[in-house]
Amino acid sequence: MDNAGIAGIIREVGEYIQVDEGLSFRAKAYDRAAETIESLAEPLTETYARGGLVALLEIKGIGRGLGDALEEIITSGVSSLHEELKRALPIDLPALNSVQGLGPQKIRALYKELKVRNLEDLEKAAVGGKIRVLTGFGEKSEEKILRGVEFLKRGAGRMLLGDALPWGRSLEKELLKLKGVRKATLAGSARRRRETVGDLDMLVVADEAKPIMDYFIAMPDVEEILANGETKSAVRLKNGLQVDLRVVPAESYGAALNYFTGSRDHNIALRQIAQDKGLKLNEYGLFRGDVAIAGFTEEGIYAALELEFVPPELRENSGEVELARESGLPQLVGYSDLCGDLQVQTSWTDGVHSIDKMADAAMALGLEYIVVTDHTKRLAMMGGLDEKKIRLQMKEIDAVNARLVAAGKKFRVLKGSECDILKDGSLDLPDDVLAELDVVGVSIHSYFDLPRDKQTARVIKAITNPHADIFFHPTARKINARPACDFDMVAVLDAAAQAGTVMEVDAFPDRLDLSAEHIRMCVSRGVKIAIDSDAHDKAHFSVLEYGIAQARRGWARKEDVINAWPVEKMLSMLKGAQSYGK
DNA sequence: GCCGTTTTCGGCCCGACTGTTTTCAGTCG
Numbered sequence: 001m002d003n004a005g006i007a008g009i010i011r012e013v014g015e016y017i018q019v020d021e022g023l024s025f026r027a028k029a030y031d032r033a034a035e036t037i038e039s040l041a042e043p044l045t046e047t048y049a050r051g052g053l054v055a056l057l058e059i060k061g062i063g064r065g066l067g068d069a070l071e072e073i074i075t076s077g078v079s080s081l082h083e084e085l086k087r088a089l090p091i092d093l094p095a096l097n098s099v100q101g102l103g104p105q106k107i108r109a110l111y112k113e114l115k116v117r118n119l120e121d122l123e124k125a126a127v128g129g130k131i132r133v134l135t136g137f138g139e140k141s142e143e144k145i146l147r148g149v150e151f152l153k154r155g156a157g158r159m160l161l162g163d164a165l166p167w168g169r170s171l172e173k174e175l176l177k178l179k180g181v182r183k184a185t186l187a188g189s190a191r192r193r194r195e196t197v198g199d200l201d202m203l204v205v206a207d208e209a210k211p212i213m214d215y216f217i218a219m220p221d222v223e224e225i226l227a228n229g230e231t232k233s234a235v236r237l238k239n240g241l242q243v244d245l246r247v248v249p250a251e252s253y254g255a256a257l258n259y260f261t262g263s264r265d266h267n268i269a270l271r272q273i274a275q276d277k278g279l280k281l282n283e284y285g286l287f288r289g290d291v292a293i294a295g296f297t298e299e300g301i302y303a304a305l306e307l308e309f310v311p312p313e314l315r316e317n318s319g320e321v322e323l324a325r326e327s328g329l330p331q332l333v334g335y336s337d338l339c340g341d342l343q344v345q346t347s348w349t350d351g352v353h354s355i356d357k358m359a360d361a362a363m364a365l366g367l368e369y370i371v372v373t374d375h376t377k378r379l380a381m382m383g384g385l386d387e388k389k390i391r392l393q394m395k396e397i398d399a400v401n402a403r404l405v406a407a408g409k410k411f412r413v414l415k416g417s418e419c420d421i422l423k424d425g426s427l428d429l430p431d432d433v434l435a436e437l438d439v440v441g442v443s444i445h446s447y448f449d450l451p452r453d454k455q456t457a458r459v460i461k462a463i464t465n466p467h468a469d470i471f472f473h474p475t476a477r478k479i480n481a482r483p484a485c486d487f488d489m490v491a492v493l494d495a496a497a498q499a500g501t502v503m504e505v506d507a508f509p510d511r512l513d514l515s516a517e518h519i520r521m522c523v524s525r526g527v528k529i530a531i532d533s534d535a536h537d538k539a540h541f542s543v544l545e546y547g548i549a550q551a552r553r554g555w556a557r558k559e560d561v562i563n564a565w566p567v568e569k570m571l572s573m574l575k576g577a578q579s580y581g582k
Numbered sequence: 583g584c585c586g587t588t589t590t591c592g593g594c595c596c597g598a599c600t601g602t603t604t605t606c607a608g609t610c611g
Binding site: 101 | 583584585593594595596597598599600601602603607608609610611
């Protein structure tokens, strides 16, 4: 089981305990442990294989009780405590919890009083007017529950960052136009560049909050007003996205931005540090007694806590706070560090634009090279290239480069392929053709659900092929649409390190493959990564931003990212070294 | 349940908003 699966069980145990006995510190301990597990760089199964229970106990927040529970889950796949709790309280807790306004206490009351076990029961009880008569509930909460169920039935979940971030940016612009608004900043998980976001958090600096609130709740895209207070409001837009707005005075901007950016666990860690220093940190500032000693800027808050400034992408309380204390944070790859793009499709297969047009678009963005990587013949539906066609394409690339040189451009188009990995791990083009290419990417487009051992063997065979340079979108997942291929990532990365194969971070918003956790595994093993757009259209180069964000979330530095290097260095790394050891 | 340069007991982040209450519990972030 992977860390997300283990964390899921642990979190549910915490939730059942909350319903059972109220918000206890025991329940909190499980919840925090789940958060910790999700942000670990190493798979827990690896940790356990390496050092057993002792290694588990070294993780902060894991003590005797949780250690035993984790050991049981790792070795047997289930937690007897989890099973026991589910038997004692036979309700669909994850579903009920996802209804806005329903928490553990209300879920318990609904079960005890009305035997509500799932969303269907809940809806029936609400429609039947049975909820409003319960103590602690009323007409309004019944209506709210009904709206919450309706919303869930529409199937809206977390939105892709690639869809949400443009909304956030246009909201920033809208709010900035308002009179009296001095700053409008997108915070929350979108600022941390999580791959999906549950809502948008907008922070506004203005002397008077009321006019901003009035505008905000009356925007044409607003479908429902969820909250409307003096300094804080929340709405749901017609596209399903929830937007929270907070208005603060200028002297609190930094503190509020920090608080509103999160993550929750990062904030808790900071507040703990403040407390240890006899200070208090909240969204209005950092205080000694009643005196604010920081708050105007985020930088000021971190400095006053004697911490290095932590880039938003790292704020997950997964080791960054400790490193910030020692001024040991990594120098992350920057948003303008990429020199080239190593995965680009053209009209030779399923891309929209010609090699020329793609080159022009990349040049306009300041890149120095692209690698043309059209699909290969097994993908017949997309017009995948066979030996003959790809040799023709190489000739066209030579012609394009000649034109670029004649025009006095330094830009280069390199020859490549997105070569299909066949079921047995062999590649879709013969060796002699692959040998003529500058960059060979290999990727999975079929047999996504082979059993783990077969998939692992298939992948290792493909990426250790002497011609394979980069493993494109390694897990082949599509966020909210297709699960990741199941293979042993540790074994694959070890093989990649040995063979000198690079792992890709595909920047397309619904792929973002590898994940941040997997990127961190690469970085810690010295496996290099490439951040590619996977562009199928000249407009798609803009998605590189999301790939860079993902790499930063995976703690990648410039030296870890081969297309942040000059082209010659990148090519000599791919073609020269057999392994990273040299 | 976890944790420890004021430690092995007694703490555990902090505040806004809502709805149902007569001062606050529950939820959310």
